[in-house]
Amino acid sequence: MRQTIIAGNWKMHNDRAAAKELVSGLQDVLAQVGDNREVILCPPYTDLETATTLISKLAHVSVYAQNMFYEEKGAFTGEIAPSMLRELGVKGSIIGHSERRGYFGETNLDTNKKIKTALGHKLRPILCVGENEDQRVNGVMKPWIQMQILEGLQGLSGEDVASIVIAYEPLWAIGTGRTATVEQAQEVCQYIRQVLADAYSKEIADKTPILYGGSVKAANAKDILQQADIDGVLVGGASLKVDEFSQIIKA
Ligand code: PEP
Numbered sequence: 001m002r003q004t005i006i007a008g009n010w011k012m013h014n015d016r017a018a019a020k021e022l023v024s025g026l027q028d029v030l031a032q033v034g035d036n037r038e039v040i041l042c043p044p045y046t047d048l049e050t051a052t053t054l055i056s057k058l059a060h061v062s063v064y065a066q067n068m069f070y071e072e073k074g075a076f077t078g079e080i081a082p083s084m085l086r087e088l089g090v091k092g093s094i095i096g097h098s099e100r101r102g103y104f105g106e107t108n109l110d111t112n113k114k115i116k117t118a119l120g121h122k123l124r125p126i127l128c129v130g131e132n133e134d135q136r137v138n139g140v141m142k143p144w145i146q147m148q149i150l151e152g153l154q155g156l157s158g159e160d161v162a163s164i165v166i167a168y169e170p171l172w173a174i175g176t177g178r179t180a181t182v183e184q185a186q187e188v189c190q191y192i193r194q195v196l197a198d199a200y201s202k203e204i205a206d207k208t209p210i211l212y213g214g215s216v217k218a219a220n221a222k223d224i225l226q227q228a229d230i231d232g233v234l235v236g237g238a239s240l241k242v243d244e245f246s247q248i249i250k251a
Contacts, residue, residue: 005232008239092124108151108214173214
């Protein structure tokens with residue numbers, strides 16, 4: 001049975017005091033997260049240690065980074081090495097979020113290198129894929145997503161693929177308040193599973209958790225989570241509010 005994953009991407013929000021307040025406010029709900037479920041908090045780098053300290057006694061809660069570099073160390077000003085994340089108790093990283101791709105020019109080759117380095121350091125990658133509105137309207141959504149997956153995962157074994165998480169995040173739904181309908185979200189998540197089955201095997205595809213992200217909130221989380229191929233949600237804005245994120249976790 002696949003794990004249910006509720007991940008919160010704080011993006012560039014929350015100073016240390018706000019991070020403490022948010023994680024402390026979630027403590028009771030986080031303490032009740034049951035088996036085969038995981039809540040993942042993805043704060044900015046400067047809040048990672050605060051978050052890992054505050055959740056250290058919680059069994060099914062982890063802290064992931066929002067990004068990491070694919071080199072081990074060196075002259076890469078402004079980048080963060082996987083070992084630096086591990087040292088803070090971080091368990092994984094979002095890789096290839098659309099904001100990284102859009103604002104910072106990350107390519108599928110970059111995501112591929114980052115995933116390989118992450119796995120080499122026992123960090124679990126959450127690979128983000130998704131189409132923009134033009135691609136959806138013009139009928140090239142599926143080949144685009146297929147390419148993001150196949151290039152992002154190139155050279156990985158089936159076992160590696162089953163150990164990562166894939167998040168389907170349509171660009172037109174991120175931070176816009178426009179959530180995909182449950183049918184649209186399920187259709188693409190099912191398609192992603194089919195791409196994995198064709199490239200690896202049905203067994204690998206069935207083991208790999210696939211999340212939906214894009215304006216998820218308390219009001220729509222339950223319906224989204226009931227879809228057969230959706231194993232969890234990646235939440236941006238609503239993960240910054242104790243009440244909203246608590247309700248999503250409980251959903
Ligand atoms: C995200 O940042 O991955 C995201 C889905 O954001 P939002 O929930 O705010 O649309």
